[in-house]
Amino acid sequence: MKLTAAYPESLTGKEFHYCPGCTHGLIHRLIAEVIDELEIREKTIGVAPVGCAVLAYEYFNLDMQEASHGRAPAVATGIKRVHPDRVVFTYQGDGDLASIGTAEIIHAANRGEKISVFFINNAVYGMTGGQMAPTTLTGQRTTTSPLGRSVESSGYPLKISELLSILEGSVFIARVSVHNPAHIMKAKRAVKTSFQYQLDGKGFSLVEFLSTCPTNWGMKPVEALRFAGEEMTKYFPPGTYKEVE
Amino acid sequence: MEKRLMKGNEAIAEAAIRAGCRYFFGYPITPQNEIPEYMALHLPQYGGVFLQAESEVSAINMVYGAAGAGARVMTSSSSPGISLKMEGISYIAAAELPCVIVNMMRGGPGLGGIQPSQADYFQAVKGGGHGDYHMTVLAPASVQEAFDLTMEAFEIADYYRNPVMILGDGVIGQMMEGVVLREPVKLEELKEKEWATDGAVNREPNIINSLFLDAVKLEEHNLKLKAKYDLMREREARAELYKMDDAEYAVVAYGTSARISRSAVDEARKKGIRVGLIRPVSLFPFPEKIIRSTIAKTRTYLVVEMSLGQMIEDLKLALNGKRPVCFYGRTGGILPLVDEILESIELMRRGEGIEADCCLS
Numbered sequence: 060m061k062l063t064a065a066y067p068e069s070l071t072g073k074e075f076h077y078c079p080g081c082t083h084g085l086i087h088r089l090i091a092e093v094i095d096e097l098e099i100r101e102k103t104i105g106v107a108p109v110g111c112a113v114l115a116y117e118y119f120n121l122d123m124q125e126a127s128h129g130r131a132p133a134v135a136t137g138i139k140r141v142h143p144d145r146v147v148f149t150y151q152g153d154g155d156l157a158s159i160g161t162a163e164i165i166h167a168a169n170r171g172e173k174i175s176v177f178f179i180n181n182a183v184y185g186m187t188g189g190q191m192a193p194t195t196l197t198g199q200r201t202t203t204s205p206l207g208r209s210v211e212s213s214g215y216p217l218k219i220s221e222l223l224s225i226l227e228g229s230v231f232i233a234r235v236s237v238h239n240p241a242h243i244m245k246a247k248r249a250v251k252t253s254f255q256y257q258l259d260g261k262g263f264s265l266v267e268f269l270s271t272c273p274t275n276w277g278m279k280p281v282e283a284l285r286f287a288g289e290e291m292t293k294y295f296p297p298g299t300y301k302e303v304e
Numbered sequence: 305m306e307k308r309l310m311k312g313n314e315a316i317a318e319a320a321i322r323a324g325c326r327y328f329f330g331y332p333i334t335p336q337n338e339i340p341e342y343m344a345l346h347l348p349q350y351g352g353v354f355l356q357a358e359s360e361v362s363a364i365n366m367v368y369g370a371a372g373a374g375a376r377v378m379t380s381s382s383s384p385g386i387s388l389k390m391e392g393i394s395y396i397a398a399a400e401l402p403c404v405i406v407n408m409m410r411g412g413p414g415l416g417g418i419q420p421s422q423a424d425y426f427q428a429v430k431g432g433g434h435g436d437y438h439m440t441v442l443a444p445a446s447v448q449e450a451f452d453l454t455m456e457a458f459e460i461a462d463y464y465r466n467p468v469m470i471l472g473d474g475v476i477g478q479m480m481e482g483v484v485l486r487e488p489v490k491l492e493e494l495k496e497k498e499w500a501t502d503g504a505v506n507r508e509p510n511i512i513n514s515l516f517l518d519a520v521k522l523e524e525h526n527l528k529l530k531a532k533y534d535l536m537r538e539r540e541a542r543a544e545l546y547k548m549d550d551a552e553y554a555v556v557a558y559g560t561s562a563r564i565s566r567s568a569v570d571e572a573r574k575k576g577i578r579v580g581l582i583r584p585v586s587l588f589p590f591p592e593k594i595i596r597s598t599i600a601k602t603r604t605y606l607v608v609e610m611s612l613g614q615m616i617e618d619l620k621l622a623l624n625g626k627r628p629v630c631f632y633g634r635t636g637g638i639l640p641l642v643d644e645i646l647e648s649i650e651l652m653r654r655g656e657g658i659e660a661d662c663c664l665s
């Protein structure tokens with residue numbers, strides 16, 4: 060009989076601390092399943108961010124390093140340069156990657172650093188209580204944009220996938236959503252492709268996940284999934300932005 | 305043994321390679337550029353990696369990753385760049401990662417200037433970044449010592465799992481002297497780092513981390529770090545004593561200012577003044593015991609620094625009010641001159657300038 064669902068070995072089994080309806084946990088699971096399927100658990104090293112996923116090192120059953128805020132791509136670079144035959148990934152929120160860590164992510168991508176980056180775009184700073192992120196949608200209310208994000212004062216939501224796809228060092232860039240099963244399956248395929256590119260020694264890859272933060276969006280879990288699937292995707296269209304042969 | 309004429313910066317880079325350092329991450333800044341340039345040229349020949357990072361912030365975080373992955377790794381910079389590294393150094397100390405960081409100090413604050421200075425003493429020895437931690441800090445006063453201390457720095461870093469800083473200045477970095485090169489360490493003989501993240505094969509995962517949300521755990525962790533610092537105080541404190549056997553007066557200086565002070569001590573001796581030099585080689589741990597051992601004979605101490613007076617605080621703590629301390633310093637990139645120090649020694653002997661703790665400046 061074929062085993063169709065089991066708890067991934069690449070997760071420790073420790074209960075996630077994420078809020079109900081938050082898709083951080085689901086994304087952890089997708090990554091862990093792919094690591095199991097590729098049988099790379101013993102050669103994979105993950106880098107956790109500063110953000111709600113700061114405790115990712117307790118959830119992934121892998122060698123892990125916890126980076127300072129935004130610096131995960133630099134930390135991953137250090138690891139990968141020492142162990143080029145291992146698989147190295149970062150897991151970063153949008154405050155972490157798209158605000159404080161923009162220099163690190165752009166240069167890691169531009170160097171063609173052979174790492175996989177999983178970028179969790181939930182349009183807010185989750186951990187610190189729902190402040191505006193660089194990815195907050197225009198007009199979206201947050202604790203630091205109480206009247207809604209204004210383009211006049213805060214500029215535009217930052218499109219990381221589009222931005223990184225024009226760099227020559229990136230080989231695979233995709234934006235995925237996890238608001239329904241069909242999209243979840245696509246997201247998982249993107250994770251696998253990203254790792255595959257790294258295993259083939261090709262270059263930098265990034266998967267951007269449109270993720271929910273029901274707590275700070277002030278929504279019920281189902282509403283939050285709808286918002287991610289219907290509202291976020293308008294400004295942040297899912298798709299493969301780069302796929303080098 | 306091989307002997308070579310080298311700049312201080314080159315000697316440090318060569319020493320690092322001979323100590324088994326195969327990874328270097330840095331960002332250009334004067335007056336330390338010979339270190340990354342030497343590494344860029346030589347590391348690839350040893351199968352190592354030189355990477356010019358996008359900033360000092362990135363460079364120190366690459367060091368964090370590489371150190372956590374088990375490698376001997378180094379970065380170097382000068383004052384403004386070291387300020388940028390401070391967040392990363394705090395994380396490195398907290399996560400107990402061994403690495404070597406070189407600071408070839410230049411005049412500050414702010415962008416300051418590019419001339420030699422010792423104004424980053426506080427930042428180096430008191431922590432520098434946030435939190436309860438210390439780097440181990442070694443201060444060479446010659447090119448040979450820059451070489452020797454760098455090789456040792458990697459051993460100390462690995463032994464204590466702590467960042468070690470080589471604290472020099474533009475003079476130490478740029479000056480050329482003959483260096484006797486020690487034999488390279490054998491990489492295969494280095495102790496295995498069983499805590500490193502290199503893939504969890506047949507073992508529980510290793511985690512490199514500095515987060516302790518539970519205050520009780522964090523206090524425990526900080527006490528564990530303190531125990532290491534106490535052990536360093538016990539075992540790693542060092543200073544060179546020059547003409548101190550019969551010294552009624554002592555000049556206390558490190559690095560470049562110690563070299564100049566040494567000449568001033570020789571001049572003063574010619575005038576019949578019984579003065580010696582205490583040259584701290586480790587700045588953290590500060591060689592308190594060695595300094596206290598001189599109290600029996602020494603009446604007054606003169607601190608000479610290329611700053612407005614930073615190490616003087618540690619000297620005063622070491623003496624704990626038992627002896628008066630005076631000070632002579634130049635700042636902003638100006639070197640103290642032998643004559644100026646000699647004048648301060650004479651003032652000290654006449655008992656002047658002590659109240660103000662400052663003879664001249």
Ligand SMILES: Cc1ncc(C[n+]2csc(CCOP(=O)(O)OP(=O)(O)O)c2C)c(N)n1
Nearest residue numbers: 109110111128152153154155183184185186
């Ligand atoms: C240097 C620094 N600045 C600020 C913080 C505070 N901080 C913690 S998490 C965070 C933002 C996290 O948001 P994001 O990256 O979007 O992740 P999320 O929590 O939404 O998953 C901030 C600003 C910090 N820990 N370190």
Ligand code: SF4
Nearest residue numbers: 077078081111185272
């Ligand atoms: S605050 Fe938001 S991002 Fe953080 S766990 Fe809760 S729902 Fe998820």
